[in-house]
Amino acid sequence: MRETEETESGSVDARIAARLGELRTERRWSLDELSRRSEVSRSTLSRLERGELSPTATLLGKLCTVYGRTMSRLLLEVEAEPPQLVPAARQPVWRDEASGFVRRSVSPPHAGLRAEVIEGTLDAGAAIAYGNAPVSGVEQHVWVLEGTVEITVDGTVHTVRRGDCLRFRLRGPSHFHCPGPGQVRYALMIVLP
Numbered sequence: 001m002r003e004t005e006e007t008e009s010g011s012v013d014a015r016i017a018a019r020l021g022e023l024r025t026e027r028r029w030s031l032d033e034l035s036r037r038s039e040v041s042r043s044t045l046s047r048l049e050r051g052e053l054s055p056t057a058t059l060l061g062k063l064c065t066v067y068g069r070t071m072s073r074l075l076l077e078v079e080a081e082p083p084q085l086v087p088a089a090r091q092p093v094w095r096d097e098a099s100g101f102v103r104r105s106v107s108p109p110h111a112g113l114r115a116e117v118i119e120g121t122l123d124a125g126a127a128i129a130y131g132n133a134p135v136s137g138v139e140q141h142v143w144v145l146e147g148t149v150e151i152t153v154d155g156t157v158h159t160v161r162r163g164d165c166l167r168f169r170l171r172g173p174s175h176f177h178c179p180g181p182g183q184v185r186y187a188l189m190i191v192l193p
Contacts, residue, residue: 012094015078016060017051023067024049038066039131057096057103061130070134070190072116076109100126100178106187118188122149124180133170139191141167147184150177160186169193 024034031049035042040062047053055063057071064071075092092105100123107117122128142151143165151158152175153168160166178184 012075012078012092013054014051016055016074017049019074019078020063021049034066038062054097056098057101057128058099058130061128061134064134065130065132068135070109070138070192071103072105072109072118072190073134075105096128099128100183101128115189115191118190119145119185120176120188121183121185122176122178123183124178126183127175127177129173129175131173133172133174135192136171137193138170139167139193140170141165141189141191143187143189145185145187147182148179149184149186150179151175152177 031042031045064074094103102121104119106119109116144160144162148161158166
């Protein structure tokens with residue numbers, strides 16, 4: 001990773017940590033209360049809010065569910081107001097090294113708009129599990145650009161290959177798995193209810 005990307009990633013993690021602390025404080029929840037609601041240990045939450053721990057996709061997914069936000073909304077809250085034109089070089093990228101997931105916010109959330117576009121890549125064998133829908137009934141369209149991904153929604157596993165599009169309203173848990181042999185790259189369109 002280039003030094004600039006490392007600096008930007010560290011800066012994004014610090015802003016995420018600060019925002020998560022703000023969200024907990026706004027609700028007047030203790031770390032123990034947030035731990036109970038999110039099923040994440042108190043020590044992990046404390047380290048995350050102090051910026052000592054980089055969040056994983058699964059951890060952010062749990063916290064976004066508790067706070068009633070999509071991950072994109074949370075990431076938007078830590079970024080400046082996005083412009084109408086989002087050049088490729090300025091699209092926020094977030095990496096979860098532990099799971100092999102890279103998330104590029106191609107068209108970030110914007111005031112007055114209900115949809116956003118994300119490019120996701122998962123390494124072969126990588127998987128991400130989301131415990132619940134961040135916003136019940138959120139509409140998602142997953143268009144596979146390269147490779148294959150297995151997506152579990154409502155207990156059904158869908159194998160989505162290059163060129164295929166899976167669309168659904170998310171009301172519960174979901175799971176993304178790249179069976180390989182190569183990585184999968186997909187576009188994810190999210191439309192709030």
